[in-house]
Amino acid sequence: MSSGCVWILPAVIVAGWIPSGWGPRWIRWSLLSAGVVVSVLFVVTGFRLPVPSLGPDSGCTREQVQCMNSRPVFWLETGLIGFGCCVVLLLPTTVAEIVIRIETRAAAKSPR
Numbered sequence: 001m002s003s004g005c006v007w008i009l010p011a012v013i014v015a016g017w018i019p020s021g022w023g024p025r026w027i028r029w030s031l032l033s034a035g036v037v038v039s040v041l042f043v044v045t046g047f048r049l050p051v052p053s054l055g056p057d058s059g060c061t062r063e064q065v066q067c068m069n070s071r072p073v074f075w076l077e078t079g080l081i082g083f084g085c086c087v088v089l090l091l092p093t094t095v096a097e098i099v100i101r102i103e104t105r106a107a108a109k110s111p112r
Helices: 003-016 026-047 073-107
Strands: none
Touching: 003 026, 003 073, 026 073
């Protein structure tokens, strides 16, 4: 139950994160922060979308999955996958920052 549109946000996050490795540090962190904010907005939108009410003649009850409107699911799915993508990219970003700081300190302490 996944649309191709669900993968656009994670693709944009990754496509922006990869070239940011050659730029200043604040760009990487800004892109990840923006990705998290947009992902959370997608999830909130998915929860807040109005779901049409079922009429008594529809033969469906609220508990039947096949009678549910799937429109909010794509918003929720996009937001959760985007958030997960940001969390996964947070790990190598943090490790890269630690390595950069260690190398900078070692270079500053070494005699010339």
